[in-house]
Amino acid sequence: MKNILIINGHQKYDSSEGRLNQTLMDTMVGFLSEKNQVKTSILQQGYNVAEEQQKFIWADMVIYQTPIYWFSVPGLLKTYMDQVYAYGLFFKGSDQYGKGGLLTGKKYMFSVTWNAPEKAFNDRAQFFRGADLEEAIRHLHRAQEFIGLQPVKSFACYDVVKNPQIDTFTSALIAHLEEVVND
Incomplete structure (x- = not known):
């Protein structure tokens, strides 16, 4: 049994109410609560x-x-990180920059929703110039590494505005969680 914190970082805008991100979070909570202790933050x-x-x-x-808004997390999630990731609690100074993380022995996962189609990744002729998902969110991984967390493979839903496939997304998420969490 693991202790799992799930953070819904969605920020509402007129064009984005957050139903998909909440559905994905609810799916995680339902699935992971069967074998783990789960806490949430919305x-x-x-x-x-x-x-x-x-x-x-x-x-x-x-x-x-x-x-993912404009290639990063919403401002609300960034502000959360700025406020919550505290010196002396999450990281400290060290002789080598980036090696003072205090949350070692803990893992993290990004589950992200993109309006970008999946074909925009892993193809040098497309927008991300051959980058895969992990490379496209590398800057987000660095922040977690800085505080000592270790990554598991990220999960993504693509083309979520033009082609939402909620059942497919939730089924794929459960399969992903079985692989990376319930090992």
Whole structure:
């Protein structure tokens, strides 16, 4: 049994209500709660920084469920990281930059939703110039590495505005979780 923190980093805009990200989070909670202890944070509903920090200390694994807006996480999730990732609790100074993470022995996963089609990745002729998902979100991985977390393979839903396939997305997510969480 693992302690798993799932963070819904969706930020509402007129054109984006967040139903898909909440559906994916609900799918995770339902599936993972069968064999694990699960806590959640829905950033759009507000949060207490000290409580969030304690959730990270408690967690064996952190899962970020988030849309990708303009090639990064929403501003609300970035602000959360800025406020919650505290010096002395999540990281400290070290002789080598980036080697002072204090959350070692813990894992994390990104579950992301993109409006980009899947074919835009892994093809040098497409927009991401051959980059795969992990390379496209490398900057997000670096922030987690900085605090000591270890990655598991990320999950992505593509083309979510023009071609939403909710049943396919949730089935694929469960298969992914079986592979990377319930090992």
